[in-house]
Amino acid sequence: MSKDKKSKKCSTSRRILWYAFGAAGLGARALAALALLAIATKMYPLKYQAKFFNACVEETRNSGKSISDSVNFCNGGT
Secondary structure (H helix, E strand, O other): OOOOOOOOOOOOHHHHHHHHHHHHHHHHHHHHHHHHEEEHHHHHHHHHHHHHHHHHHHHHOOOOOOOHHHHHHHHOOO
């Protein structure tokens, strides 16, 4: 019975092809991770600026101005 079954070993070219596809998949995942890191790094200054803008609006609003006047003042208006 065991002699009837054929050996199903992969040829070396097929094995190299499987390794190449595996390496390409890992490379694509690494590239995606680096892209997410770059996006997160670029968004940090926006968070910092928004924090200061909100503080400016709250401080101006506490001085007696309306919300729209506070936003206009913090955007550089008079």
